[in-house]
Amino acid sequence: MRGRPVFILAALLAFSPWVTAQEPAEAPTAGAPEEQSSSNVSPQSEAPREDYYRAEFVILERKVDPADVNEKMASRVPEPPDPDITEILRAVDRNGVVETTRKLVSRDQLYLSSAANRLENSGRFRILLATGWYQSFPPNFEGEPLRVAIGDWLPDAGHREVEGHITIDRQRYLHVGVHLNHWEPLPDKEIMQASGTVDSQGDATVSADEEAEQTQDTLANIAEGGDIQGTNQPELSGEAWPKAQLVTWIRETRRMRSEEVHFLDSPTIGVLVFFKKIEQ
Template structure:
């Protein structure tokens, strides 16, 4: 059994052991005014960090011009950060922190009204943990069904030490870029796992009352 497959099985067990109460949701009956919360947890797979993996891209990630930056939303923007008391993945986050094979990189979320496919706006994702830098977008929208689009790039930085005139300076140089892109039909109130050999993402989408 490959290391990647073992990694996937381990994550499934972690998620299943953390009991998230689910409720049925008829996604086909959603209306444009329906509101949703989207929560995500992104983590590094350290068990493969010492293995040679093919870089998945050589180009730096370019944020789309229409991407929404949650840390700088205006009062007239419908998208808002998800409040801590609305987040459900703290239990999974704490479990991953205690395991030597994983390192949580980012845990956050947002709320938004439902977007039709032609109107969709991506949410910018930007986090850094030590030598790992994460850039990308998550896009929740509806075509015929509900979908979540994942487009994330993990930059693994190489820390180098330079001594010059008895001064020690440290700088980071990007050595490897990994890209995860996927579009998936999703159901609400269920955890969805997006897999990459180097990192992974858990996401939960819930229908909520309008915050207005």
């Protein structure tokens, strides 16, 4: 994506000294999960500790005016959230209630904590999530997608500013797939048009169902993130999708070894990933 080298360079310069950061304790503590986590925790601590790791993720937002982003994503419509995803890394509802299915460790226990602190203290980035957990990732492990819903709440859209999912698989190496969308509110007129209430002149328009029948774009094209021709959008899952404007997204799978820090990014959001092998 255009704008990526500047973002990567700024981030690397911001946290380059952290490579000498002191390691936290290698064994998971007996304390409670992350302070804001719900009690909905999977029994992962009972899993066999073969190829046992601490997985760490820092998701950050670059403080930049979306109008200054070279990537023009407003005409793209990602696929809607998959209702079959039940595993959750961190999801915050409209009332601020946090849900997770991982027994998360606190930010200060992370190897990446000093990197997150430096980025935040620079004033150029906002840390949306900094957490980790302990889990076995044996060879041929196929992980379920972990839902992410963080950042500001967008009332008209009915979801968070950054949403998507992350997957972790293991063949010979660990493979991390990041699938995140970064949204901003639609202008008021566009919200009304998306819901089928008024047209650009303020007159009554056809329903969302009728708009869906008139559009020339196929669901397959939308699912692949194709460009939308015109302003009509098909109705998905009974609601006009989306009711927010896409700023940027991350669609990347990265192969990595433990003890390596990887940075996956778009011009406005980024993800730091680190795996620490835990010797039993």
